[in-house]
Amino acid sequence: MLELTSVTKRFGNTVALNSLNLTAKPGEVVGVAGPNGAGKSTLNHVLAGEISEDSGTVELDGQRLGAVDRPGVVSIVHQELQLFPNLTVLENLLIGFENNRVTRPRPTSRVRAVASEFGLLSVADKPLDACSLVVNQLTEIARAIVHRKRIVLLDEPNSALTDNESEQLFREVLRIRDEGDTIILLVSHRLSDLQRFCDRVMVVREGAVAAEFAGPELTSENIAQAIVGSAAPNEKPGSEKPDAESRAEAVSASVVPPRQEDNQPHQPSGSREERTGEPGRTALDVRGWTDKQGEAFSDINLTVHAGEAIFLTGQEDGGGREILRSIARLRVAKGDAAILPNLSGGTARYVPGNRASSMFPNLSVQDNLCVRLDSRVLGGRSGLLRRRLMSEQAAALVRCLAIRTPSLGAPIRALSGGNQQKVAIGSALASRPRFLMVEDPTRGVDVQTRQELVSILRSFLDEGGAILGFSPELDEVFEMADSVHVVVKGRLSGPLHLTSDTTLERLARWVDMMNQGLPEDRDAQVNQGDAIE
Amino acid sequence: MSAAEDSTVTLKNRARVDDIVRATRELLARVGVLLAASIAAGVIFQATTGVFFSAGNFLSIFLFMTSVAIIGFGETLVIVSGEFDLSVGSTYGLSSMSVALLWAHGWPIAAAIGAGIIIGALAGACNALFLTRLRVNSFITTLGTLNVYQGLTLLISHDVAFTPSPTLPGYGVYEFIGTSDPFGIPIQIFWLAGAFILLWLLLHRSVFGFRLAAIGGNPRAARAAHLPIERSKIYAFVISGVLAAVAGIIDFSLVSSVSPTAGSTLLFPVLAAVIIGGASLSGGRGTIVGTLVGAFLLEVLNNGLGLLGAGAYAQLLFSGGVILVAVAVDRWTNRSRAGVEL
Numbered sequence: 001m002l003e004l005t006s007v008t009k010r011f012g013n014t015v016a017l018n019s020l021n022l023t024a025k026p027g028e029v030v031g032v033a034g035p036n037g038a039g040k041s042t043l044n045h046v047l048a049g050e051i052s053e054d055s056g057t058v059e060l061d062g063q064r065l066g067a068v069d070r071p072g073v074v075s076i077v078h079q080e081l082q083l084f085p086n087l088t089v090l091e092n093l094l095i096g097f098e099n100n101r102v103t104r105p106r107p108t109s110r111v112r113a114v115a116s117e118f119g120l121l122s123v124a125d126k127p128l129d130a131c132s133l134v135v136n137q138l139t140e141i142a143r144a145i146v147h148r149k150r151i152v153l154l155d156e157p158n159s160a161l162t163d164n165e166s167e168q169l170f171r172e173v174l175r176i177r178d179e180g181d182t183i184i185l186l187v188s189h190r191l192s193d194l195q196r197f198c199d200r201v202m203v204v205r206e207g208a209v210a211a212e213f214a215g216p217e218l219t220s221e222n223i224a225q226a227i228v229g230s231a232a233p234n235e236k237p238g239s240e241k242p243d244a245e246s247r248a249e250a251v252s253a254s255v256v257p258p259r260q261e262d263n264q265p266h267q268p269s270g271s272r273e274e275r276t277g278e279p280g281r282t283a284l285d286v287r288g289w290t291d292k293q294g295e296a297f298s299d300i301n302l303t304v305h306a307g308e309a310i311f312l313t314g315q316e317d318g319g320g321r322e323i324l325r326s327i328a329r330l331r332v333a334k335g336d337a338a339i340l341p342n343l344s345g346g347t348a349r350y351v352p353g354n355r356a357s358s359m360f361p362n363l364s365v366q367d368n369l370c371v372r373l374d375s376r377v378l379g380g381r382s383g384l385l386r387r388r389l390m391s392e393q394a395a396a397l398v399r400c401l402a403i404r405t406p407s408l409g410a411p412i413r414a415l416s417g418g419n420q421q422k423v424a425i426g427s428a429l430a431s432r433p434r435f436l437m438v439e440d441p442t443r444g445v446d447v448q449t450r451q452e453l454v455s456i457l458r459s460f461l462d463e464g465g466a467i468l469g470f471s472p473e474l475d476e477v478f479e480m481a482d483s484v485h486v487v488v489k490g491r492l493s494g495p496l497h498l499t500s501d502t503t504l505e506r507l508a509r510w511v512d513m514m515n516q517g518l519p520e521d522r523d524a525q526v527n528q529g530d531a532i533e
Numbered sequence: 534m535s536a537a538e539d540s541t542v543t544l545k546n547r548a549r550v551d552d553i554v555r556a557t558r559e560l561l562a563r564v565g566v567l568l569a570a571s572i573a574a575g576v577i578f579q580a581t582t583g584v585f586f587s588a589g590n591f592l593s594i595f596l597f598m599t600s601v602a603i604i605g606f607g608e609t610l611v612i613v614s615g616e617f618d619l620s621v622g623s624t625y626g627l628s629s630m631s632v633a634l635l636w637a638h639g640w641p642i643a644a645a646i647g648a649g650i651i652i653g654a655l656a657g658a659c660n661a662l663f664l665t666r667l668r669v670n671s672f673i674t675t676l677g678t679l680n681v682y683q684g685l686t687l688l689i690s691h692d693v694a695f696t697p698s699p700t701l702p703g704y705g706v707y708e709f710i711g712t713s714d715p716f717g718i719p720i721q722i723f724w725l726a727g728a729f730i731l732l733w734l735l736l737h738r739s740v741f742g743f744r745l746a747a748i749g750g751n752p753r754a755a756r757a758a759h760l761p762i763e764r765s766k767i768y769a770f771v772i773s774g775v776l777a778a779v780a781g782i783i784d785f786s787l788v789s790s791v792s793p794t795a796g797s798t799l800l801f802p803v804l805a806a807v808i809i810g811g812a813s814l815s816g817g818r819g820t821i822v823g824t825l826v827g828a829f830l831l832e833v834l835n836n837g838l839g840l841l842g843a844g845a846y847a848q849l850l851f852s853g854g855v856i857l858v859a860v861a862v863d864r865w866t867n868r869s870r871a872g873v874e875l
Contacts, residue, residue: 328757329759330757343759350757352754356753356754357753359751359754360746360747360750360755360817361750361751362751362817362818363746367747371747375744378740383741384738384740385738385739385740385743387738
């Protein structure tokens with residue numbers, strides 16, 4: 001049994017963990033949830049032995065577990081894996097078994113058995129960097145089992161996986177749980193995963209466990225409520241919408257960032273029908289848009305009008321991401337006739353999905369917010385930075401997007417992931433674009449920040465902006481999109497228009513049906529989409 | 534709501550104070566440590582030689598650090614952009630030799646100097662061309678052009694040093710560039726101050742410098758944001774080439790001759806000054822002040838060891854040791870800072 005008792009960790013004035021208590025037994029999956037900046041990452045680092053706690057104890061089976069001993073006992077699985085991409089899957093499992101220093105280690109029967117349990121034998125001799133992410137993550141878990149690690153900590157393991165891949169991942173996780181030797185912790189923002197796969201969920205807020213759910217109490221709604229906590233009142237302006245239940249994660253809809261222009265209360269998700277009146281000016285129009293850098297997609301016809309949010313979805317290898325990037329001019333593609341967004345003039349902006357492609361780690365929060373401004377705005381005629389304008393712009397964006405930062409000049413790394421994502425979107429909005437391309441806009445952020453981001457993008461639409469997005473996560477698509485296209489094997493399905501009585505289940509069924517194979521006739525697709533109950 | 538407003542109101546005021554405090558502290562930490570090291574070295578040299586702290590000696594330090602600092606400013610731009618320019622020493626030699634030969638062949642001195650600066654710009658542009666058009670890594674590119682430009686210098690000079698005779702037309706201008714002292718101050722101080730102000734504005738106060746730091750800090754994000762990556766890098770290399778040429782011409786006048794191997798030993802002190810000055814070799818970080826102080830510290834050591842009559846080996850040991858210590862100290866201070874930001 002793993003037992004953390006009043007573990008406290010401070011960074012300067014910030015208390016990251018405030019006398020946190022946590023227990024976990026073999027044979028159960030313990031979920032850890034919480035808003036960004038609640039201390040989840042610090043908890044990870046403490047358990048990984050990368051940092052040591054200021055006070056409190058970590059015990060395993062009654063024995064005190066010092067920080068230096070933890071790497072031998074704990075295995076952490078997250079997106080940045082601790083594996084060797086140049087080695088094969090099997091070689092990765094063998095790392096640590098180099099008994100003699102001369103010959104290569106040979107796979108023992110146990111290693112082979114574990115690999116086969118995880119279904120990794122078919123890719124055993126493939127270099128890891130040629131394998132999909134889920135194989136990488138399974139390899140990491142298999143390695144933990146091979147090395148008889150007592151504790152496996154899964155940190156947002158499926159945030160970049162498709163639905164099928166995450167099912168595969170969790171199947172293995174549950175299998176290990178049932179073997180009953182390993183203590184499994186799952187840190188996740190996905191409430192549905194926490195509900196489905198965990199036996200117990202701890203909600204961490206402000207460095208301590210704020211709530212714990214098990215059994216029938218373990219529901220997405222309860223977790224969401226606990227994550228948001230008292231920060232948001234329960235009654236909200238848009239709560240009368242009919243599909244409120246299906247939006248299990250939309251509990252905190254009342255968190256609205258104060259706008260600088262208008263202070264009208266904004267209804268983040270209730271305003272869907274109002275904007276589907278008449279289409280505005282055309283922001284994007286491509287015909288026969290075909291990939292020239294590979295064969296990711298072909299013959300795409302796509303139009304986006306002002307005031308609407310069109311999302312592409314589908315599996316990671318479907319080509320949706322590539323379509324979006326080609327329109328953002330990061331990939332070569334050609335079409336017959338096209339109205340393309342003007343990226344250099346500041347009227348269109350692209351927000352990358354992962355923060356490694358959207359953050360400038362050497363720049364401050366202010367500079368990150370201003371870096372994408374047009375050079376004429378930034379420098380005027382002299383080419384010298386207009387620093388007053390920059391700090392005013394940045395302060396306005398921080399206020400408007402409710403970015404939580406110690407100061408404008410703080411390094412961007414000082415911000416939590418969700419706030420960094422707000423900065424990424426803020427820096428795109430800074431130049432007042434009319435067309436925004438977003439990739440996974442709310443990946444890996446907590447429920448509250450997610451609601452804030454949704455309402456930021458909604459108000460962008462209300463002001464006449466247009467959005468083209470890509471996300472494989474349907475609940476994200478559901479919350480933001482006016483219409484959805486599924487990209488399957490490089491082809492685009494007809495659109496499904498989301499109206500106020502569309503439910504997440506119906507969207508999911510339609511997307512699933514499209515994924516089975518696109519019908520030839522586009523009208524038929526739409527009809528089918530509408531016909532599904 | 535009111536809490537949010539409160540926090541944003543104070544945010545603005547606090548931001549100013551915090552940011553100024555932080556910027557000052559970082560500057561002092563970097564520049565202060567280097568200056569303290571220089572002074573400590575100076576005190577030791579004073580104690581051992583008795584002549585270190587004299588106006589004459591300080592002037593000579595400034596005379597000889599000028600070219601390293603000026604080239605270092607250009608190198609700082611290139612390194613901040615995430616690239617390397619190893620060819621600065623050769624560009625320095627090629628430009629000054631070109632000026633000398635054109636002048637000797639009857640070109641007016643001004644035209645010869647103009648041509649020398651253009652050659653520097655072309656050398657930089659050529660480096661940038663390989664980098665941006667042919668996608669050859671700048672380390673490899675400039676390692677190649679380091680030899681190519683050196684070879685060109687040997688070729689055009691027939692491996693013979695050139696010392697201009699005082700009867701050449703325009704000799705007065707030539708002397709003025711590197712050996713005059715208007716208002717009783719060596720002209721190098723003016724060149725240095727001019728280059729410093731210009732490059733400081735360029736790197737720290739212009740849109741170009743701002744974007745250059747962003748590009749060096751995260752090339753992927755810069756690409757996704759459609760920042761002018763190639764154009765900025767081309768400018769950085771051209772500026773680096775021009776500054777190398779300018780430094781070459783100033784030194785050509787200072788030492789009254791140009792040798793076919795001029796500049797071949799400059800690469801180390803230039804890179805050392807930039808690195809000691811706190812620039813990150815992975816790009817995105819570097820300051821003009823840092824490079825200036827880095828060049829100063831190096832020259833103080835050179836000068837003092839020269840006064841001591843220490844051999845060449847001592848100078849190599851010290852300049853090499855200084856760069857190692859500087860980088861080690863940098864790593865160490867950054868480690869403790871990173872801990873706070875986790």
